Amino acid sequence: MLKSVPRVNMDTWLVVSLFVFLQLFFSLAYEGTPWCAPIKVKHGDVSCRSPGGQYYKNVMGSRCKIRCKSGYEMQQGHPEVVCMASKHWSGNYACREIRCPKLQMPANGGYKCSDGSYFNSRYVDAPVIKCPNLKDKTAEPGKLSARVTWDTPEGKDTADGILTDVILKGKPPGHFPEGLHKMSYTVYDRAGNKGSCRFSVRVRAMNINVGVRTASGLLDQFYEKRRLLIISAPTAANHYYRFQMTNLQHAQCGLDLRHVTVIELVGIYPAQIGRISHRLIPPGLALQLRLLLQISHDNFNMVMIDKQGMDRERYTYPITSAQIFTTIDTWQGRMDEMVLQQEAGHTCQ
Template sequence: TPELDYKHPQWCHSLKLSNGELTCSSPRGGNSRSSLATRCLLSCDRGYKLLGRSSVQCMANRRWSGTAHCRKVRCHVLPLVEHGTYSCNKGFVVDSRCDYTCFQGYQIEGDHYRVCREGGTWSGAEPTCADHEPPKLKCPLSRVKVAEPGKLTVTVSWDRPVATDTAERSLQLFRNGQESNSEFSEGEHVIRYKVYDQARNMASCKFTVRVEVKRCPVLKAPLHGYLSCSSDGNNYGAVCEYHCDAGYERSGVATRVCLLNRNWSDQASDCVMMEIKTDVRSAGALLDQFYEKRRLLIVSTPSVTDQYYKLQNIMIQTASCGLDLRHVTVIELLGTPPKEVGRIKGQYLEAEVIEGLRQALQISRSYFTMVLVDEMGLDRERFVNPTTSEELYSYIEEYLLTEEEQERLEVNRDLCD
């Protein structure tokens, strides 16, 4: 290890930086540039980029703490301009200027020249050489076609448009829409054509094809039900079948047909609440009526004066429409024997049925409680405090509704507003 000597004027080798500049400071002061502990700042001339350390120091091992060199900055090669060219006075180095010119018949649009900047990027943006006179294009006339009875489409054909250009250069013709001699569905179809010359000047035209189909008025789905229709739903010959939600029964014809006179056969059907028999002798017979059809919300209270029950009763009354949309029937078990009462929508249950429900679902008479039972008769959730309609709705939608029921709920959600 060499003996440290801060007074040695040439401790490290002389530092050089081609195409750059060194700014050094030494403990010796003055112009000493290579004595021990000398620190040099490195920078490059204009048009060059520093690669390596921007600051180095002469260390005890007689070596500099790092190296660097200056590399000439170059801009990327400019791409060729369509219908034009360019020339550069210094190639693609810093401060080089490249001037653009267009071929005969084209005019330059944008920057006329670009300069290679110190950061290695070009000033401005790439210009274009343009021919401003567009070609000429004429489309066929618009037309209306009527579909034959029992059909939803029409075959339509036309002659391909002809395009011309004063420059007599090759043209490119593009179509947006269906092609000629294809099947068009009901409604209005816009066919657009565009043509481009070599200079990318564009001309366009359009025409419409309207297809009409004989139709009956759109049928409305019954409340608490839905329709399944053949063909397109309401065109001539379409058949629509009425279906009812779980817990509802159809009243009226099963199907209706769209006739040639654009009217439907027969009258609309309705979906009415299924008849609940409360004069049964067992809880099983009662529950069987709801199996795979309805969900149950069983409310139990030791007394109708119970504050929890009073509050819950008010909330259930305001939520009755929403519960019905979610296929939920409310059963109330009120009081204690011998004055215990069980009821469904104003219909009263036998004492044996009340007792059977309590035993089957383990419902106590001692305190307020609510039990939510799914359509398979399974106990899914219990509430011992009053529950808002939003909480009930949220639980039912998240855990009990099928995907199809969710979709129908979204369609009919506004019915309860």
């Protein structure tokens, strides 16, 4: 007759299961299974040892000593940590660069550093930099931008004169669209003091109406604003005309600097055309312009008119842009402009 097997209550099973789990847990941990994350310390060295001499140095119970490299120190935590059953190390660890407190500048004195730099009490003053004056340009008729140039300002230091590069915030010299553009320059000295200045570039668009009825109405739009260089030729193949226009192609900056607008009158009515930059003048208006200024359509002619509408110079042959600029620069109104432009740093360099 079979004997009945005694029943084991649930509490007994729970105790046995927990015991088996713990045995497996500790046996795996101490048999050399990696437990905590490997330690890596930036700017430092780590020396670890496991409790049973296992191959892996991050098993449970492993101890690691942290040593920071020269010039660094423990930022937080303890220099020795232990791998715990929670799979975490017993503390935080990090090495940080050793920094001395800011050196106070001695009154009426200074100090010299090992890199050869020298600082004295004058370094408390920021460097000085002077920006150009307001750059005010008027775009060529029919254009919505203008070329604006200036010289990069130089900073002045109150101490040893050694400065970093001058930094421009804004658009560099070149073509600027219509509108107001705010600019600034910044410079630093070796002590980190900053000097800065601001200036603006304003470009005005000159809208020329070529739909006026009379030649005088066309010229009135330039009064006291622009000088005129009117070039007339019987055909576009005219040798003088081609030479003159080729020479002027490389002189746009000089023309802009002197506020000169070029008007071309080419051909013989009714086949003649006029042009201001990229805008065409109707044949009838171009004919009126020739008649008003008494320009022959049979030969090459060039007329120079000042801002007051005065006929200043006439040529029946081409001349160089340098000769044109030299002539304009002798006019009284232009001489005053040159002084202001020189003070503001307006150049074509």
